[in-house]
Amino acid sequence: MTKKNENFDLTELKRDSLEIDELFSKYPAPQPPPALVDDIKRRIQSQRQRISIPKLILKTAAVAAVVILAWTYIFDGLRENPIAKSSETSDTVFAKADENLSELEKEVDLLRSEFLSVSLNEESTSGLFNDILTTVESQILETDNTFWKG
Amino acid sequence: MTSYEQNIEIVILARKGDKVAFSKLVDLYSKRLYGYFYRLTYNADDSNELLSELFLKMYEKIGTCRPETFEAWLFRMASNLFMDFLRSKKRHDKMIGTFQQEYKEETPELKSDGFLTDKLSRALKTLEQDTAEIIVMRYYSQLSFQQLADLRNEPINTVLSKVHRGLKKLKEYLENSD
Numbered sequence: 001m002t003k004k005n006e007n008f009d010l011t012e013l014k015r016d017s018l019e020i021d022e023l024f025s026k027y028p029a030p031q032p033p034p035a036l037v038d039d040i041k042r043r044i045q046s047q048r049q050r051i052s053i054p055k056l057i058l059k060t061a062a063v064a065a066v067v068i069l070a071w072t073y074i075f076d077g078l079r080e081n082p083i084a085k086s087s088e089t090s091d092t093v094f095a096k097a098d099e100n101l102s103e104l105e106k107e108v109d110l111l112r113s114e115f116l117s118v119s120l121n122e123e124s125t126s127g128l129f130n131d132i133l134t135t136v137e138s139q140i141l142e143t144d145n146t147f148w149k150g
Numbered sequence: 151m152t153s154y155e156q157n158i159e160i161v162i163l164a165r166k167g168d169k170v171a172f173s174k175l176v177d178l179y180s181k182r183l184y185g186y187f188y189r190l191t192y193n194a195d196d197s198n199e200l201l202s203e204l205f206l207k208m209y210e211k212i213g214t215c216r217p218e219t220f221e222a223w224l225f226r227m228a229s230n231l232f233m234d235f236l237r238s239k240k241r242h243d244k245m246i247g248t249f250q251q252e253y254k255e256e257t258p259e260l261k262s263d264g265f266l267t268d269k270l271s272r273a274l275k276t277l278e279q280d281t282a283e284i285i286v287m288r289y290y291s292q293l294s295f296q297q298l299a300d301l302r303n304e305p306i307n308t309v310l311s312k313v314h315r316g317l318k319k320l321k322e323y324l325e326n327s328d
Contacts, residue, residue, distance in 0.1 A: 013295070013310065017288070019317055023324075024289040027270035029185035036198050037180050040205045041173045047209060 161217040176205055183228055186290040190232055190283060192271045200235060204228055225291040226301050229283065236279070273323040281316040284309060 163171035183204060187197040207227060215223040274282045284298060299306040
């Protein structure tokens with residue numbers, strides 16, 4: 001009783017408190033019957049520690065929430081799984097691989113034909129090896145001329 | 151170890167489910183709580199019933215209280231129990247009233263041993279219900295006025311004014327009835 005009741009006189013407060021004590025001491029209430037006190041103790045002894053219903057509801061709700069969250073997480077995870085995704089688009093992946101393979105095969109064929117034509121001294125109008133060969137030949141000729149000129 | 155510390159120890163043990171500790175709490179508080187109920191109900195049978203109910207509730211809910219504030223917690227529970235009792239009593243009285251109107255019978259007086267036999271009970275009956283409860287609780291709980299104000303969710307000055315006015319009225323009644 002400090003600042004909160006500063007409007008109240010402290011001596012008056014003490015006097016009121018004392019008066020209550022005096023009044024109730026002068027007219028004491030009866031005591032509880034001993035049989036009643038014993039009965040209360042006996043009832044407490046025979047009671048089992050119970051889980052209160054609100055607590056039980058709260059616990060059940062918490063467990064249910066965890067199960068739902070876990071289930072949602074696992075379910076979403078399965079849906080977004082890359083393995084699952086690739087199995088859905090496997091046809092597309094195989095088609096792309098086939099495309100790449102055929103391109104590579106084409107290039108290998110081209111290189112093989114170029115190689116054969118070079119080996120057989122065949123003229124080729126197009127092709128990488130032909131260009132390189134022409135360049136190399138011209139360079140050899142130039143070098144040869146320069147050498148003989150001194 | 152002071153008695154306050156000993157009481158805290160007992161409450162801690164009771165919270166752990168120690169039934170001997172519960173019996174000690176019954177011994178420690180039964181007189182004060184019985185007095186509290188008796189002074190407010192003016193009836194021994196109702197006080198017996200309320201006291202039993204309170205201790206069984208205490209047993210069930212002791213896990214929700216802090217050992218340091220056990221007394222305030224216990225008396226708050228007692229106050230709530232008394233309020234519930236009052237409400238059900240009012241409903242009961244109303245029901246009897248309706249019944250009597252329907253059958254045009256006279257109201258039978260509620261039987262109770264020691265009903266308003268002592269002066270203080272009669273004097274308390276003249277006060278407003280909440281004023282009487284504050285004064286009775288102040289004596290039996292030994293809580294400070296500030297704690298009582300907190301317990302009742304009322305400003306401290308309101309509580310003090312009620313006590314002051316109530317006491318004045320009580321004294322007047324007791325002086326005049328002598």
